[in-house]
Amino acid sequence: MQVPTQIRSPAFVSTRRLLEQKLSDLHNCTNPHHLTQLHALIYKHNLHQDPFIIPKLLTSYSLRRNISSALKVFHQVNDPNVHLFNTMIRAHIHNNQPAHAFDTFFLMQDYGVRVDNYTYPFLLKGCVGKNELNLVKMIHTHVLKHGFCADVYVPNALIDSYCRSGVVGVEEGWKVFCWMEGKDVVSWNTMVGGLLKANRLGDARQVFDEMPERDLVSWNTVLDGYAKAGRLDEAFELFERMPERNVVSWSTMLSGYSKAGDMDMARMLFDKMPVKNLVSWTIMIAGYAGKGMAKEAIELYERMEEAGYRPDDGAIISILAACAESGLLWLGKLVHQSIKRYKYQCSTLVENALIDMYAKCGSLNKALNIFKAMRKKDLVSWNAMIHGLAMHGHGSEALDLFSKMKQEGFIPDKVTFVGVLCACTHGGYVDEGIQYFYTMEQDYGVPPEIEHYGCVIDLLGRGGRLQEAFRLVRTMPVEPNVIIWGALLGACRLYNAVELAQDVLEHLVKLEPQNAGNYSMLSNIYAATGNWAGVADVRLKMKNTGNEKPSGASLIELEDGVHEFTVKNATHPASDKIYQMVDGLSGHIEKVDYWPDVIY
């Protein structure tokens, strides 16, 4: 890229600086109009080939999710240099199009532009996800061929990507780590983090202890390792011992306690932490929301907004996911209102999270409205909507959507088939479901995994075809898990298959000895069949494992929060009225000849 000499006047230099500054300021501006105006100015001043201005302009469009304008800016440059190529690669990654980033990477080689030490880290960070070991190996080969291993950024990025590509990848990452020269603190931190992601806590700790120097990031990395592993006592010990703590250290602890279900401890630390940020607020709100603690979650959400925080994609998605988990429609709506208030273009990720939240909270129409209005649906959007319809018993609508998705050129994946099979189950299409199950591999290249076996066993079971369901469990190539046995148990209950249920429960008791519900159901079956020795045996086992059956609870969200109901619980303030209503309803349903299932 050459700048014509005649326009390198002092006036030109100052105009250019001014425009550069304006572009940087624009990164925080939400009005798309300002960017268009600036773009026009850049043209007017003949700067549309400028090697400093153009990458900034491209990034501005990319940050605004306007990839088509970013591409136009890129393509009108006659002689793109390595910096512009790198910027375009990053824009594609930001736009969630790793394949396009790779195309650009190849294009730049067709142009004869040499990659530099920025190219690989961008590509590796944005394009390489789980189970993409071969892709990392390919890039690694490329790196070796072009001799970029001497740069510390490139091997560091390789270690990171190897570790993110699965358990086998960690070994490859370890090799790079061992062989590389000039390891810096980032190399060490990346390696420790990689070992932790592979659940190798002991190895990670050893590498951490061997580190020549530790800065704050190293401590936070191991801290998170212990917190994620649920080893909170050790995490707390480390937290107290570390030389200094920042907002990340505190947030890591919040997250650890929140995931362990200890919201009281999380709240205590949250109130105590010296500096809070959007992430720490998010962890707390999502933590409360995920546990159905509506009052606390909503109160904190409102306080966060009052404090001037504007939730970003990460915050919105994590709060919505937590709402979906516990059916907290109220907070979900509040978050949706905030999004509308900011009037910014919703990302596909956020819209997907909204669809899932509304569907799981029972507002199927709201989910459908968002889905229909989406301009850029991705596979997750279709999957979430298909599953949402299926969950609510709209089996045929879910299957219609599945056809439509194929018509629009989307390739179904394994998650899609979980939704499709679920639709067949809840729509009563037993034969169609079995048909999908047996043809999904040859027709769509999706081999059935344990989740699909779970669906189809549920399908057969609910359809009353218990023998087939049991036969499939015996002959399938994967070990049955709790979910498979659970589906069978459900079928046994539905069809009063006491003997089969006994068999299932014996497996379940072995598989999850800590689940007290299994013991008591098994004991009830033994009692019902007069097997008193069996009853005594189960009671003994329960006593030995220290299990006591927790009572099941139903939750309902009303205007003033979530109400919990358990059997024979009369502590609710409106208990008398509630039981009057229940008695009334019981009378009504008996009159229409429905007898609730109370066998076990």
Next chain:
DNA sequence: CTAGGGTTAG
């Protein structure tokens, strides 16, 4: 290039 929150799965 390294640390905390992140959409779809019975």
